Amino acid sequence: MPVSKESKKKLSTVLISSLLISGLTTVSLTPSNVSAVSQQQVKVSHQVENIIQKRGKALKEYSLKFNQNNYKIESITVGDKTVTYRAYENIVYVSNPVDTNLQIMNIYVPEEYFENATIEGYTAKTAPIFFPNQIGGYREASPATPERESVALALSRGYVVASPGARGHNSESENGKYTGKAPAAIVDLKAAVRYLRYNDKLIPGSAEKIIANGTSAGGALTSLLGATGNNKDYDSYLKEIGAANARDDIFAVSSYCPITNLDHADMAYEWLFNGVNTYNWRGSGTLTDEQIQISNELKMLFPEYVNSLELVNYESRNTNGKGLKKAPGQFKKGTVLTLDANGEGTFKELVKFYVIESAQSALDAGTDLSDFDWLTIKDENVTDIDLEQFVVYATRMKTPPAFDALDASSWENSLFGTDTIAGQHFTQYSFENSAVNGSLADAQRVKMMNPMNYIGTKGANTAQYWRIRHGTIDRDTSLAIPVILATKLQNEGKNVDFAMPWNIGHSGDYDLEELFAWVDSISKSSGNHK
Known part of the structure; x- marks a missing residue:
């Protein structure tokens, strides 16, 4: 022809x-x-x-229309129940992807919804969409499958599951260029949400009830996703990869031990762990004199940051009727949270409160706490804690600076690299004290990775419902970081369920029954359920 x-x-x-x-x-x-x-x-x-x-580079422009006919029928056993579902896998969720091995999503739908059935009170129109990611260390991640316990259990409860893959700081093309530096991961998660909203009439479940879930860096990105809904800072990045023309705000956030607020995480870490001079991560050892000096300097920077936030404690401190009724240092409703130059003050008392509350819950559940002489227990009530001795018990994990390493070698340094630079500094302290004459990341990209910069701002539609969990002996970041996040959200009128589970380290999805009970409570109490 x-x-x-x-x-x-x-x-x-x-x-x-x-x-x-x-x-x-x-x-x-x-x-x-x-x-x-x-x-x-x-x-x-x-x-x-x-x-x-x-x-992994796309040869063609991908359609953003969900293909309802491209699925497999599969089943999985959850307890004594067999769950049959439709598996729509490896869906490219943008029209112009950078990496078709990562910018993909798996969607799983209980088969009963195609038979007009109701599951646990949900229908094909009202079922929440559980949106878990598998991101850790800000590295690239593939979508989850029902082999993951949270996905299987969510399906058994009648949820639709949509799990996105995402680029990470270690993503690179064959020509050696990095393709997943900040803000790539959050842009990908936003694009996946936009795909779900764009196809809301084609995909079972309600796109108005997307509940994101993640752990560690995945928890941080889940928090960032929930904080920054529809903010224009990300629009040019979304346009570049061909994201759907739809909203990217979500209904709720489930965040386990979020490694977030990175530009203030070093000072927060030393505020908590200063004086604990042994560490145990990637080998064990004792801090050098130079490292102790760095710890001292970083600790001194933290009070100014906390005070600048102007956080206020509005929570009732006697909800369980125990413990803090007699605790010293407790504060009244409406107390401003501050620290003095030595790191003492009402903010520290709030951190202590959450650890005391955790110990009380463990004691009520029958845990023997008698060996912990840094706890004060009277008449089955935990009334006080020596926070410094508790931190010795928990142990230090990281050497200072914990995140913005002076040799620019951390995963977080890598996160803020560029397409040609492996890693960069992202705090002024480490930049000024760099051991490798490292460069400083663009301030806008650093801003875009911190949810604290968006919560309560005019240009962001922040999720209303939050569930944040950070174990008491999780040493990957300071206990102060999730407390700051939760308090900021509370101050902005968000519904926040925050707790520090007793003796839990850096992990997630360890309380799925409680998590999904929370999902049910917010999903069924909100509008558009029937």
Whole structure:
């Protein structure tokens, strides 16, 4: 069949672009010789496709319309119940992906919804959408499957599950360029939410009830997703990857031990662990004199930051009728949370309160706390804690600075790298004291990775419902970090369920029954349930 003049020009453009991307640049293409080239079109296209797919780079523009017919019927046993579901897997959720191995989503829907059935009071229109990510260490992550306990249990309770993959700081193309530095991961999660909203009429479940879930860096990104709904700071990034034209705010956040507020995490870590000079991570040891000095300096920076937040405690402190009725240092409703130059003050008392509350819950559940002489227990009530001795018990994990390493070697340094720079500093302290003459990350990108910069601001639709869990002996970040996040949300009128489970380290999804009871409570009490 003859090739038209216009077709020749289009084919020339496509092939030239493809060959440039693939590196096959030794062929000279013009409209005059495109007929000859077209005879080998299939062969060249296959070469280009193989090369580009190896890199995870999209060869085509992907449709944003959900394909209802592209699924498998599968089943899984949860307890004594067999759950049959439709598995829609490896859905590319943007039209112009950077990496089709990561910018994909798995969607699972209980089969009963296609039979007009009701599950635990939910229908195909009202079921919440559980949105778990598997991100850790700000590294790239694949979507979850029902082999993950939280996914299987969510399906058994009648939830639709949509789990996104995302780029991370370690993502890179075959040509050696990094493709997942900040803010790539949060942009990907937002794009996945937009896909769900864009296809709300085609995908069972309610896009108005998306509950995001994550642990560690995944918890931080879940918090960031919940804090920054529809904020325009991310629009250019979303447009670049072809995200759907839809909202990206969500209904609720479930965040386990979020490694967040990174630009203030070093000072918060030393505020808590200063004076504990042994560590145990990537080997054990004792802090050097230089490291002790760094710890002292960082600790001194923290009170100014806390005081600048102007946080207020509005919570009733006698909800369980125990413990803090007699606790020293307790404060009245409406107390401003501050620290003096030595790191003492009402903010510290609030951190202590959450640890005391945790110990009380453990004691009520029958846990023997008698060996902990840093707890004061009277008449089955935990009334006080020596926080410094408690921290010695918990132990220090990281050397200072805990996040913005002076040699720019941490995962967080890598997060703030560029497409050509492996890692950068993201705090003024580490930049000024860099051991490697490291560069400082762009302030806007640092801002975009911290939910504290968006909660309560005019340009962000922050989720109304939050559940935050951080174990009392989780040493990956300071206990102060989740307390700051939870308090800021409370001050902005959000519904926050925050607790520090007793003797739990850095982990998540350890209380799924309680998590899903919370999901049910907020989903069924809000509008549009029936």
